[in-house]
Amino acid sequence: MNILAIETSTEACSAALLVNGEIKERFETAPRGHGDLILQMVDGLLADAGLKPQQLSVIAFGRGPGAFTGVRIATSVVQGIALGAGLPVVAVSTLAALAQGGYRQHQYPMMLCAMDARMAEIYWGTYRIESGLAVVQGQECVCPAASAPAVSGDGWQGIGSGWNVYGEQLAEHYGAQVSLCDPAALPRAWDVALLAERDYRNGMAVSAELALPVYLRDNVVSRS
């Protein structure tokens, strides 16, 4: 199985290619540089592997939440490639990718994922690792740090930029329930590819036009 994955929903821009269980990734932190980088990363990965887009099995992307424009860059790139090469698409939550990265790099088993959502809010998701892969617990949401959903038990790990920007509020909110924290972690295409492999096997792929962002924040305009 050949999976191409891209992730552009934060200041990080990355693409990954999973071929027969082995992953190659390109990753750069480049605020506002995603449009210049992402297709070059994709092109380079496929060229190195000697693959054409039509030889991919599926293409995956970080569907959000995250920066609106960034999420739409990934979405539009995936839609364009999937349409042109006739590929199915798997949409992966950026919070899930964040959790998968937390497991891959720190072996965190149960995570409270929080990304800075601006406007004094965070994008929030609770994840557990099951059979080595991140599984969401309940629903993802956007909310102020101080009213993030309650969790039961101890031994949770905090991950994501929300723990940096709203670290004090979250630490106070969860107290001793949280033992470890990685506030610098960013969602990466490597982890999007890992999760897409599972979701693709589970029949969760869609066609190009149904590959859509999940913003979580939907009240983006006030009526005049």
Add this chain to the structure above:
Amino acid sequence: MRILGIESSCDETGIAIYDSERGLEAHTLYSQIELHLEYGGVVPELASRDHVRKTVPLIKQLLAESGLTLADLDGIAYTAGPGLIGALLVGAGIGRSLAWSLGIPAVAVHHMEGHLLAPMLEAEAPAFPFVALLASGGHTMLVQVEGIGQYQLLGETVDDAAGEAFDKTAKLLGLGYPGGPAIAKIAEQGTPGRFRFPRPMTNRPGLEFSFSGLKTFAVNTLAESAGDDQSKADIALAFEVAVAETMAIKCRRALEQTGLKRLVLAGGVSANRRLRQRLAVLAAERGAKLYYPRAEFCTDNGAMIAYAGCARLMAGQSEGLVIQARARWPLEQLSAVT
């Protein structure tokens, strides 16, 4: 060469297929007007969100209806600016990536160049050189066009665009959005000569426009009137006449200054019938010929982008492997197609 064109610079998703031999083969447009109606103007974030839902379905639909497949395409053209950056990036992202996956070239098209060249889609197309009046919700400019990519700005608005003035005045009169068609409709019931609006910046030389004063004049005129439907119709008529007359004066000057005999009217405001009639009179007086695109290609559309992109791709121009869009992009920065 057969080109797919994608337009997504504002609140309309336009898709078209243009062939250098066969001409325009197919086009379709999805307008978001309903979506923005309740806000009285385009909400950029909502526009971007809608483009990302609509673009691929429209491409698929257009190909199916025209009996073509992606394999029949030789290139992809998409609007890369000027316009709403988030909206532009959707069309650019899909267009550039689609071209990459098909292994065909892509070209980033300037939205206003698309409008300037829209009359080329008609059977009776203007030859170069010509003077173009480009008037839309975001722009009002007079351009001397020597050829594709050879544009000299003769004058532009110093404040509101003409379309913007229509929208603001319509809002003031309690009419819907977009303002152009709404004002034109009630102006039909207006009493000629009851009100006289100024012709901004016509009492001095130059080809600059200013439309913000007309809106203020409308505010004051409405306040001094009874505010009844007839007064509103009279104000709409006086406003429309003032815009048409002002544009005619500036177009006459531009034709005099350049010595050209072809006048092209393009952009959304060029759909206004009173303006067309007034400029037709001007052209006749000067022994010049007036050209304008069919109504559906006056407003934003994919056909003009496919056409402009086709010209540039045939000249060997193409976009690198990047997704770039620009909110601002001076027309004069474009390279010539020779």
